[in-house]
Amino acid sequence: MQVVVLLAGVVDPKWRLDRLALRPGAALVDETGLPRRLGPFDEAALETALKLRDADPAVRATAVLVGGPEDDALLRAVSAFRPHRAFRFGGAATSLWDPRAAVRLLGAAVAAAAERPDLVLMGREFGDGDDGTLPPALAEARGWRFCGLAHAVTLAGDGTVALRRMRGPREEILRLRPPVLASVTNDRGNRLRHPLLKHVMLARRAPVEAIAPPPEAGEGAPALALRGIAAVPPPPRGGGACRLLTGPIETQVEELATLLRRWRAVGEG
Amino acid sequence: MRRVCALVPLGDPAIADPFAAVAAAAAVAARGGGQASAILLAREARRGDAALAQAAREGAAEILRAAHPALPEAPQAEHLLAAFAHLLRTEARDGLFILPAGPVGEELAARLALRLDAVPLGRCTDIAWEGRTLLARRPAYGGRAEARLATEATLCLAAMRRPAAAAAPAGGAPAVRAVTLDVALPGDLEPPGVAEPAADAPRRPEGARIVVAGGRGMGGAEGFAQLRELAALLDGAVGASLPAVDAGWAAVAQQVGQSGAFVAPELYLAFGLSGTAQHLAGIGPGTRIVAVNPDPEAEIFRVAELGLVAPWQEVLPRLIGRLRRA
Structure with missing residues (x-):
């Protein structure tokens, strides 16, 4: 069973994006000086792959970090979790903004990991530029079965992949025959474990495996071009002035309770 | 066009x-x-x-x-x-x-x-x-x-x-x-199984008139139990931030934000939420926000209409008690 987990990384959300802009003359975002880390959905996908590896010795888990040399430190962090193989796929100009081009690139990344993948895992959003388009688009392009927003994935004895997800008000259990692509959402059950310190140290010293995309992965004019990028403040709400309650806590709570009683009365009326 | x-x-x-x-x-x-x-x-x-x-x-x-x-x-x-x-x-x-x-x-x-x-x-x-x-x-x-x-x-x-x-x-x-239409539909799809909902399955925050939400600042499952109590008193639903879902204090279906549910209640009661852009992106622009947070500099107070600068532990039990007596 070949399990491939695709990872994108995100800019550390604790850092401000004030200087975010396009590189001069290029449709690429300049993230200079912004540290990168695995996003919460990358982490959920990686932990899911590690759980499958732990549960079944027949599983071979390969982690692919899509990005350029600036992501090598991130790849070492991924290697510390000891997947069977971890490599970086892409170059300095890797861009995922055009979904059709991104799908070609990601398809090549999976092919570099496994000739015949059984299960491909991705975070429900792939990197900072994706809002959930890339996982279903990749599945569709490759003709793989797709399950979006899976929060638990196991291998069933009959060769199918069992995936649990919330779909509207109900929790569904899908049993899909490989090849399957699942986008993984965060959940208590797939919170990323901590790597052993000795594995962290080993990963820091080990050489990084990097694979350049084949020329055909970059063919074709972009169908969707990035024209601009800028940090945006949260939309204004409530007139921009918050009334902070003051006085003893009992008084503050009573004022809030009065407000909520009124609210409740209107709803019941 | x-x-x-x-x-x-x-x-x-x-x-x-x-x-x-x-x-x-x-x-x-x-x-x-x-x-x-x-x-x-x-x-x-x-x-x-x-x-x-x-x-x-x-x-x-x-x-x-x-x-x-x-x-x-x-x-x-x-x-x-x-x-x-x-x-x-x-x-x-x-x-x-x-x-x-x-x-x-x-x-x-x-x-x-x-x-x-x-x-x-x-x-x-x-x-x-x-x-x-x-x-x-x-x-x-x-x-x-x-x-x-x-x-x-x-x-x-x-x-x-x-x-x-x-x-x-x-x-x-x-x-x-x-x-x-008479176009052929895929006929080889096994219908998904449906997990039996738990008796205490939470109400989903989408569509609720009031959402009572908690974040990382709730510190544990105990705080969320109180949020559920408050939500029940207000006929509302409980929402949560991504870190709170990650920690297992709330279900994934309760996650509100850029990467979770988009909710547009009349009132959003935010406890222990810092107010990140990722979380606020899941709240409708017409929603009024009331925030409780011990940090007066928290971003949530920039978007809230009403705020209490206090730890949730000082507010929630008192608030529930008062609403119960009403």
Whole structure:
């Protein structure tokens, strides 16, 4: 069973994006000086792959970090979790903004990991530029079965992949025959474990495996071009002035309770 | 401006607001001086009667009622894809097609685009034309940035939420056509199993009039138990931030934010929430926020109308006690 987990990384959300802009003359975002880390959905996908590896010795888990040399430190962090193989796929100009081009690139990344993948895992959003388009688009392009927003994935004895997800008000259990692509959402059950310190140290010293995309992965004019990028403040709400309650806590709570009683009365009326 | 058309799958309980697509299409079309159309897809034609009236109210000037008798009662994405792909191949070879934002609509938009050799635009906040160029805006970096994208493609698919301001209804009754589909649907799909819901399964925050939400500052499951108590007293639902779901204090279905549910209650009670852009992106712009946080500098107070600078432990038990006595 070949399990491939695709990872994108995100800019550390604790850092401000004030200087975010396009590189001069290029449709690429300049993230200079912004540290990168695995996003919460990358982490959920990686932990899911590690759980499958732990549960079944027949599983071979390969982690692919899509990005350029600036992501090598991130790849070492991924290697510390000891997947069977971890490599970086892409170059300095890797861009995922055009979904059709991104799908070609990601398809090549999976092919570099496994000739015949059984299960491909991705975070429900792939990197900072994706809002959930890339996982279903990749599945569709490759003709793989797709399950979006899976929060638990196991291998069933009959060769199918069992995936649990919330779909509207109900929790569904899908049993899909490989090849399957699942986008993984965060959940208590797939919170990323901590790597052993000795594995962290080993990963820091080990050489990084990097694979350049084949020329055909970059063919074709972009169908969707990035024209601009800028940090945006949260939309204004409530007139921009918050009334902070003051006085003893009992008084503050009573004022809030009065407000909520009124609210409740209107709803019941 | 090109044709703007909403694609509306009907009868799927996983789609909270299917007509958001019509409202969004009408708003996009109106800004370009045009009118939107809508394709309503259901299993039975009669299911479309009420939907027809609502699509008209939302601003559709032309409506195609499509029925496919072989659609399952609970269709899977593959069924909807086959039906919509057939409709677009036969009814419209170019234009901008908008699906309702949310997991189902966004999956359909992405996969339809790939299937029809179109351009997927993702979950957009705004779409306009500059000559023949389509310009789309969509959130990036967890909602902390906005990307501006451009394409010359003539066939594009996007997902959009209901706009804050509705477009004026189309003048007069919409032109309506009906079609019954017989395109083959995938027949080899095993229906998904449905997990037995737990007796104490939480109410989903979408659609609730009041959402009582907690974040990392709640510190543990005990705080969320109190949030549930408060929500029950207010006939509301509990929401949570991504870190709180990660920690296992709340279910994934309760996650609110850029990467969770989009909620638009009248009141959002935020406990122990710092107010990150990622979380705020999941709260409707018309929602009033009341925040409780011990840090007076917390971002949540920049967007709240009313605030208590205090730890939740000092507020929640007192508040529950008072509301119980009322």
